[in-house]
Amino acid sequence: MKTYLIPEYLVDRDKERCIRCKVCVNQCTYETHSYDREEDVICSKDENCVNCQRCVTLCPTHAITIRKNPNVNRENSNWTYEVIRDLKKQAESGGVILTGMGCDKPHFTYWDRLVLNASQVTNPSIDPLREPMEIRTFLGAKPDELIIEQENGAMVLKTELAPQLCLDTPIMFSAMSYGAISLNVHEALARAATECGTYFNSGEGGLDKSLYKYSAHAIVQVASGRFGVHPKYLDNSAAIEIKIGQGAKPGIGGHLPGEKVTEDIARTRMIPTGTDALSPAPQHDIYSIEDLRQLIYALKEATNYSKPVSVKIAAVHNVAAIASGMVRAGADIIAIDGIRGATGAAPKVIRDNVGIPIELAVAQVDQRLRDEGIRNKASLIAAGGIRSSSDIVKAIALGADAVYIATAALVAIGCTVCQRCYTGKCPWGIATSDPWISKRINPNIAAERLVNLLRGWSLEITDIMGGMGINAIESLRGNRLALRGVGLTDNELKILGVKAAGE
Amino acid sequence: MKTRTPTKTNNLYNDDKDFDGCSIFGMMNLEGKRFSSRDPVRAIANMHDRGNGLGGGFAIYGVYPAFKDYYAFHILYLGREAKDRTDRTLAAAFNIIYDEEMQTQPANVKDPPLVWRYFVQPKKRQLGSNTEDDYVAKKVMRINTETGKAFVFSSGKNMGVFKGLGYPEDIADFFCLEDYQGYLWTVHGRFPTNTPGWWGGAHPFNILDWTVVHNGELSSYGINKRYLEMYGYKCTMQTDTEVLAYAVDLLMRRQHLPIDLVANILAAPLWSEIDTMAPEKQTLHKVLRQTYGSLLMNGPFSIILAHHGEMIGLTDRIKLRPLVAGTRGDFLYLSSEEAAMRLVSPILDRFWYPRGGEPVVGRLHIKSTSVAPVNAET
Numbered sequence: 001m002k003t004y005l006i007p008e009y010l011v012d013r014d015k016e017r018c019i020r021c022k023v024c025v026n027q028c029t030y031e032t033h034s035y036d037r038e039e040d041v042i043c044s045k046d047e048n049c050v051n052c053q054r055c056v057t058l059c060p061t062h063a064i065t066i067r068k069n070p071n072v073n074r075e076n077s078n079w080t081y082e083v084i085r086d087l088k089k090q091a092e093s094g095g096v097i098l099t100g101m102g103c104d105k106p107h108f109t110y111w112d113r114l115v116l117n118a119s120q121v122t123n124p125s126i127d128p129l130r131e132p133m134e135i136r137t138f139l140g141a142k143p144d145e146l147i148i149e150q151e152n153g154a155m156v157l158k159t160e161l162a163p164q165l166c167l168d169t170p171i172m173f174s175a176m177s178y179g180a181i182s183l184n185v186h187e188a189l190a191r192a193a194t195e196c197g198t199y200f201n202s203g204e205g206g207l208d209k210s211l212y213k214y215s216a217h218a219i220v221q222v223a224s225g226r227f228g229v230h231p232k233y234l235d236n237s238a239a240i241e242i243k244i245g246q247g248a249k250p251g252i253g254g255h256l257p258g259e260k261v262t263e264d265i266a267r268t269r270m271i272p273t274g275t276d277a278l279s280p281a282p283q284h285d286i287y288s289i290e291d292l293r294q295l296i297y298a299l300k301e302a303t304n305y306s307k308p309v310s311v312k313i314a315a316v317h318n319v320a321a322i323a324s325g326m327v328r329a330g331a332d333i334i335a336i337d338g339i340r341g342a343t344g345a346a347p348k349v350i351r352d353n354v355g356i357p358i359e360l361a362v363a364q365v366d367q368r369l370r371d372e373g374i375r376n377k378a379s380l381i382a383a384g385g386i387r388s389s390s391d392i393v394k395a396i397a398l399g400a401d402a403v404y405i406a407t408a409a410l411v412a413i414g415c416t417v418c419q420r421c422y423t424g425k426c427p428w429g430i431a432t433s434d435p436w437i438s439k440r441i442n443p444n445i446a447a448e449r450l451v452n453l454l455r456g457w458s459l460e461i462t463d464i465m466g467g468m469g470i471n472a473i474e475s476l477r478g479n480r481l482a483l484r485g486v487g488l489t490d491n492e493l494k495i496l497g498v499k500a501a502g503e
Numbered sequence: 504m505k506t507r508t509p510t511k512t513n514n515l516y517n518d519d520k521d522f523d524g525c526s527i528f529g530m531m532n533l534e535g536k537r538f539s540s541r542d543p544v545r546a547i548a549n550m551h552d553r554g555n556g557l558g559g560g561f562a563i564y565g566v567y568p569a570f571k572d573y574y575a576f577h578i579l580y581l582g583r584e585a586k587d588r589t590d591r592t593l594a595a596a597f598n599i600i601y602d603e604e605m606q607t608q609p610a611n612v613k614d615p616p617l618v619w620r621y622f623v624q625p626k627k628r629q630l631g632s633n634t635e636d637d638y639v640a641k642k643v644m645r646i647n648t649e650t651g652k653a654f655v656f657s658s659g660k661n662m663g664v665f666k667g668l669g670y671p672e673d674i675a676d677f678f679c680l681e682d683y684q685g686y687l688w689t690v691h692g693r694f695p696t697n698t699p700g701w702w703g704g705a706h707p708f709n710i711l712d713w714t715v716v717h718n719g720e721l722s723s724y725g726i727n728k729r730y731l732e733m734y735g736y737k738c739t740m741q742t743d744t745e746v747l748a749y750a751v752d753l754l755m756r757r758q759h760l761p762i763d764l765v766a767n768i769l770a771a772p773l774w775s776e777i778d779t780m781a782p783e784k785q786t787l788h789k790v791l792r793q794t795y796g797s798l799l800m801n802g803p804f805s806i807i808l809a810h811h812g813e814m815i816g817l818t819d820r821i822k823l824r825p826l827v828a829g830t831r832g833d834f835l836y837l838s839s840e841e842a843a844m845r846l847v848s849p850i851l852d853r854f855w856y857p858r859g860g861e862p863v864v865g866r867l868h869i870k871s872t873s874v875a876p877v878n879a880e881t
Contacts, residue, residue, distance in 0.1 A: 123720040134773065142794050145794075146791065146794055150761065155764065159794075161794070370733050373733050375733060469802045470801050470802065471801060471821065472796070475722060475802075478729055479723060479725035481724060
């Protein structure tokens with residue numbers, strides 16, 4: 001069948017600049033570029049190009065420009081270029097349209113409609129370069145009150161706190177499984193988390209034994225496929241996370257195709273090499289809230305109540321009520337992944353339509369838990385579409401204790417959000433299990449870039465806090481007076497629990 | 504008729520909270536000997552320029568020895584009908600031992616409301632499982648939100664708050680404070696920026712026998728308030744001071760934490776300090792911050808807290824508002840400015856600048872018979 005799809009991007013090559021070094025030919029995993037030996041010229045197959053910018057970035061003479069193909073259909077607000085393209089794709093394939101990364105539509109982002117406060121006259125702002133600024137954060141259940149007795153003039157603490165995670169900065173790396181991303185990326189995340197005093201998350205594909213040395217900074221996932229879950233895996237962690245849902249694909253399972261299941265990945269996942277790794281949509285031992293409680297306590301028993309148990313869900317319509325149930329079921333940490341959360345592979349129709357924005361979910365969960373007097377019984381992590389330090393400050397002011405980042409971390413090590421992770425051919429060596437392509441990520445350099453990102457963001461967070469006259473992050477957490485909304489409806493403001501700007 | 508809630512009256516423009524600058528002064532006789540208004544009034548008048556005439560007030564401990572077993576309510580009314588309604592509420596909940604219109608005289612104050620004084624005793628049958636203090640606190644919250652025109656601004660035993668709209672020295676005049684004596688006085692002169700000021704919004708702020716006078720603006724107000732709401736407090740006044748008072752009530756009265764630790768919650772030590780403490784102390788302070796982080800009072804404040812038998816001065820942990828302390832004989836002084844203290848006691852045995860977050864605690868040496876026990880509920 002002849003395809004009616006025209007190339008999305010065109011590759012322009014400046015013939016005068018091109019020195020035929022063939023970097024682009026070697027780097028493009030989609031075989032866009034080829035070298036014609038007879039003519040001594042490099043040619044391009046535009047239809048293969050995904051605009052990942054790998055060749056553009058590495059071309060030593062900057063000879064390449066990738067352009068959006070100007071040949072688009074007549075403008076139409078309903079039958080957009082994207083709609084028409086998807087229709088044609090499906091007419092030719094008869095399948096589900098897959099995509100990678102998070103929802104790319106603009107209409108779900110509230111961060112950009114929230115602005116922050118600063119001190120003027122009536123109280124002083126604080127200079128973070130000269131005064132202490134504290135962003136250390138603890139995740140885990142906190143008691144309603146402390147029992148402290150005076151014995152022989154000394155204060156003796158009688159309350160024992162549940163196990164806690166200590167974060168030097170309120171930013172953690174979100175779950176990305178080994179298999180979806182390469183071992184080198186896993187290792188870079190683990191090293192960076194260790195260096196920055198925070199945590200990385202194994203995702204649902206297990207943890208390679210070579211990374212056990214980073215276990216003090218590992219959150220290990222127990223997901224519906226139970227891949228790689230065994231006693232040593234649970235022991236080699238700082239916390240355990242039960243994955244119920246993912247913001248990019250609420251209610252949907254996962255599928256790592258057999259061709260990606262190399263020998264190493266198979267060993268870590270505890271499945272035969274080359275077989276499909278299917279994560280069922282639900283956890284088949286959790287059909288209701290009391291089942292969740294059983295799994296939480298099974299994991300706590302298995303680890304002798306030595307580490308917090310987190311439960312991760314996608315932000316969906318009744319998220320506040322669900323979260324309340326999770327806290328009552330014994331979750332020490334609740335991670336909520338909003339509609340803009342990313343994925344290695346998801347049906348596009350699910351990614352772009354199911355779930356709710358994280359801003360609204362965090363605001364509602366925090367308020368509900370307070371209304372019920374149980375906010376201190378669990379910590380709250382916001383995930384899904386966190387792009388900057390200001391997003392983090394806003395998430396914390398809405399009520400989150402910390403955030404998970406994933407896309408931002410991958411961008412730091414090369415990702416350009418081309419949304420083709422599901423192909424397994426990531427030219428940046430990130431979302432791939434191909435050993436040849438994976439080598440493009442050097443764990444040392446990638447870890448350094450991640451550490452730099454967290455350091456930069458942490459400095460920006462303290463800058464913003466100092467401006468507000470706040471020198472400890474606990475005074476920002478849930479402090480919605482730090483926020484104002486711009487261009488939001490009364491109802492949206494009410495849901496967010498913030499006033500309008502100028503009010 | 505449209506009712507005006509205390510919130511609306513106090514915060515006309517629905518700002519996040521009211522913004523204040525202020526002067527504070529505290530004076531306590533550690534032997535429990537009562538003294539007159541002369542020195543407290545002179546001291547606060549000396550800091551006249553730290554206020555703007557939109558609020559002044561006094562808390563006096565040991566002021567009603569003849570009625571020391573009864574809760575003394577000072578209630579201001581913005582209308583006669585509010586008094587009728589409140590009188591019914593009071594009569595249903597309490598045995599009213601004695602009540603009268605507050606003694607006042609013409610003075611340089613603005614729009615004085617009707618102020619009434621009651622000595623009451625909770626009706627035993629209605630206490631249920633509540634302690635007397637809890638019962639009284641609940642009733643006070645109820646009266647303060649019920650009509651919007653009645654406001655209980657003093658509710659402890661053998662102590663009283665006298666406050667209103669004017670400079671503190673004029674408020675002293677108005678309430679004839681020269682006729683009262685107490686062993687512990689705290690005083691406040693107010694400089695609000697965003698409220699026209701009203702009688703109930705002046706300091707000291709009170710619940711049961713706890714009072715707070717406060718200078719500052721809490722940057723953490725938003726979360727302090729939301730945390731306290733989880734424990735049933737309604738922040739009707741939208742002032743930082745109210746939040747401080749409720750935090751102290753929660754931690755000291757309800758959760759029985761000692762003042763030293765409460766100071767370490769409100770003005771927590773830095774992590775860099777905690778990290779270098781001895782192991783047991785480190786664990787204690789770490790757990791305090793983990794548990795009560797939402798009650799850290801961030802941003803500038805200096806406060807004088809008082810209840811029977813104790814006066815406590817405290818500033819924020821990086822001391823963004825002033826507080827000086829001094830002793831002379833049996834007297835402990837706390838003040839925004841040294842000059843005010845030197846005015847009433849030119850010679851001091853000891854004078855010092857408390858460090859940020861370090862509480863100054865004055866305790867009665869002996870429990871004088873004229874003074875109620877330190878823990879009124881026990």
